[in-house]
Amino acid sequence: MKFKQFLVRLANIFNFVRSFFKAAFSPPFETKEILRQCFSVGNKSFFLIAFTSFLAGIVFTKQSRPSLASFGAESWLPSLVAQAVVRSLGPLITGLICAGKLGSNIGAELASMKVTEQIDAMEVSGTRPFSYLIVSRVVATTLMLPILVVFSDMMALTGSFVMVYSINRTGFVLFFSEVSAVITYLDIFSSIIKSAFFGLAIGIVGTYAGYHAENGTTGVGKAANTAVVVSMVFIFVVDLMGLQILNLFRR
Amino acid sequence: MKVDTMVDAVESGTAPVAQSKVVEIRNLYKSFGERKVLSDVNLDLFERENLVILGKSGTGKSVLIKCLVGLLKPDSGEIKVLGYHVAGLNSKELNELRLQVGFSFQGSALYDSMTVRENLEFPLKRNLGIFNRTKLNEFVMTALKDVGLESAVNLRPAELSGGMKKRIGIARTLILQPKIMLYDEPTAGLDPETAAEINELILSVREKYHTSSIIITHDISCARQVSDRIVALFDGRNKLEGTFEQLKTGNATELQPFFNY
Numbered sequence: 001m002k003f004k005q006f007l008v009r010l011a012n013i014f015n016f017v018r019s020f021f022k023a024a025f026s027p028p029f030e031t032k033e034i035l036r037q038c039f040s041v042g043n044k045s046f047f048l049i050a051f052t053s054f055l056a057g058i059v060f061t062k063q064s065r066p067s068l069a070s071f072g073a074e075s076w077l078p079s080l081v082a083q084a085v086v087r088s089l090g091p092l093i094t095g096l097i098c099a100g101k102l103g104s105n106i107g108a109e110l111a112s113m114k115v116t117e118q119i120d121a122m123e124v125s126g127t128r129p130f131s132y133l134i135v136s137r138v139v140a141t142t143l144m145l146p147i148l149v150v151f152s153d154m155m156a157l158t159g160s161f162v163m164v165y166s167i168n169r170t171g172f173v174l175f176f177s178e179v180s181a182v183i184t185y186l187d188i189f190s191s192i193i194k195s196a197f198f199g200l201a202i203g204i205v206g207t208y209a210g211y212h213a214e215n216g217t218t219g220v221g222k223a224a225n226t227a228v229v230v231s232m233v234f235i236f237v238v239d240l241m242g243l244q245i246l247n248l249f250r251r
Numbered sequence: 252m253k254v255d256t257m258v259d260a261v262e263s264g265t266a267p268v269a270q271s272k273v274v275e276i277r278n279l280y281k282s283f284g285e286r287k288v289l290s291d292v293n294l295d296l297f298e299r300e301n302l303v304i305l306g307k308s309g310t311g312k313s314v315l316i317k318c319l320v321g322l323l324k325p326d327s328g329e330i331k332v333l334g335y336h337v338a339g340l341n342s343k344e345l346n347e348l349r350l351q352v353g354f355s356f357q358g359s360a361l362y363d364s365m366t367v368r369e370n371l372e373f374p375l376k377r378n379l380g381i382f383n384r385t386k387l388n389e390f391v392m393t394a395l396k397d398v399g400l401e402s403a404v405n406l407r408p409a410e411l412s413g414g415m416k417k418r419i420g421i422a423r424t425l426i427l428q429p430k431i432m433l434y435d436e437p438t439a440g441l442d443p444e445t446a447a448e449i450n451e452l453i454l455s456v457r458e459k460y461h462t463s464s465i466i467i468t469h470d471i472s473c474a475r476q477v478s479d480r481i482v483a484l485f486d487g488r489n490k491l492e493g494t495f496e497q498l499k500t501g502n503a504t505e506l507q508p509f510f511n512y
Contacts, residue, residue: 112363116358116360116363117357117358117360118360118361118363120322120354120356120360121354121356121360121423122373123322124320124322124352124354125349125350125374125378125424126347126349126350126374126377126378127374127377127378128346128377132377
């Protein structure tokens with residue numbers, strides 16, 4: 001019975017994802033609502049990402065410096081930090097924060113709409129709630145995550161620069177010229193594409209959990225929890241897959 | 252006791268002169284897992300009739316009306332609404348049908364994130380493509396006037412009382428001028444005075460919008476006040492049918508708890 005339920009759920013998820021892509025690419029497009037959601041996604045996460053990325057840049061620099069110094073390679077610090085931040089740290093920090101902040105928000109909001117019959121009310125008034133509620137949110141997270149990741153990278157590198165400057169007075173131009181020397185277009189594009197998939201995962205998981213919530217207020221909590229946990233797992237899976245694919249290009 | 256058609260009610264002078272069927276339900280079954288909710292339900296709703304479906308909680312009343320608008324799929328049986336066979340509709344046809352059927356939810360189901368005005372404008376913008384501010388305002392204020400709540404136009408659902416929420420919920424469905432209204436427990440959780448006002452509103456909606464209505468309730472005073480005909484649902488079956496007076500004098504044991512309350 002449990003295996004059967006598992007298969008049913010798998011089929012439901014497949015249908016949900018298929019419906020999303022079908023609705024996302026067929027008119028009428030929810031441009032206004034997508035823009036509203038994009039603003040909401042950016043607005044909700046902006047300061048949190050700025051703060052955590054800045055701190056992560058400081059911490060990573062401070063922890064890496066002694067190891068490099070023991071090899072006499074302290075001058076490589078900006079290059080090391082830049083590669084770590086752009087390739088992995090920036091997307092991961094942004095992905096995980098957004099999974100927590102946006103995933104739970106989307107899951108809980110839709111779940112509470114579901115249990116108070118607001119989604120049913122949209123359905124019976126013929127207002128296409130799937131496009132309005134699901135497509136707009138998933139598209140918004142998919143579009144905004146790359147922007148937030150670029151912003152996060154910049155803040156982490158700024159944090160790193162502050163740390164490096166406070167220790168050995170390395171100038172701004174020197175620091176960032178070393179950063180730009182090691183960062184390739186492949187690093188930047190792969191990071192952006194990977195973070196778009198993080199956004200897609202957060203959006204799909206959050207909306208699925210919320211849209212299929214059951215059992216009153218317990219269901220709301222469960223949906224928020226599922227949205228966070230599952231999207232975090234997906235972020236690591238996508239990160240690993242992205243790395244494997246990227247290694248093929250780097251060879 | 253059983254009344255097969257609207258004729259008896261019409262003869263007894265309790266219903267408007269009739270009457271083509273706007274809803275036909277035949278041999279309807281619905282289960283959730285092992286639990287059978289509806290078993291062999293058969294009923295008709297006639298044009299401009301107020302049909303009350305009476306029954307205690309958990310007897311499948313809400314499930315029945317959710318099947319009518321395709322929110323739930325029955326296991327078997329036939330549902331015909333305004334000439335549409337609900338089971339065979341594609342999503343476009345289902346939307347066409349839904350625009351002609353208003354659904355007032357038990358908890359009102361107002362959109363929390365929107366004001367009353369936005370709640371009412373939402374179906375207009377999305378279904379009828381009306382974006383002209385003057386026109387939208389005209390529709391909104393007319394619907395609010397019909398439910399007596401013009402002053403609430405800029406409030407949010409959290410600022411409304413239970414009775415006001417019910418009225419706004421009804422206004423939101425009326426704004427699309429439906430042919431059929433489905434009321435799910437319209438007086439549940441309301442004080443007797445507000446409940447009586449909602450009952451009055453249900454009657455006035457029929458007069459003004461010429462709707463046919465199905466009213467789901469376990470409130471016997473609501474049933475008395477608004478019904479042309481009552482179908483009593485027990486254990487997922489429609490066991491008794493008739494006007495309020497017929498059922499009251501019929502002394503059916505299942506209905507005694509309602510009449511003696």
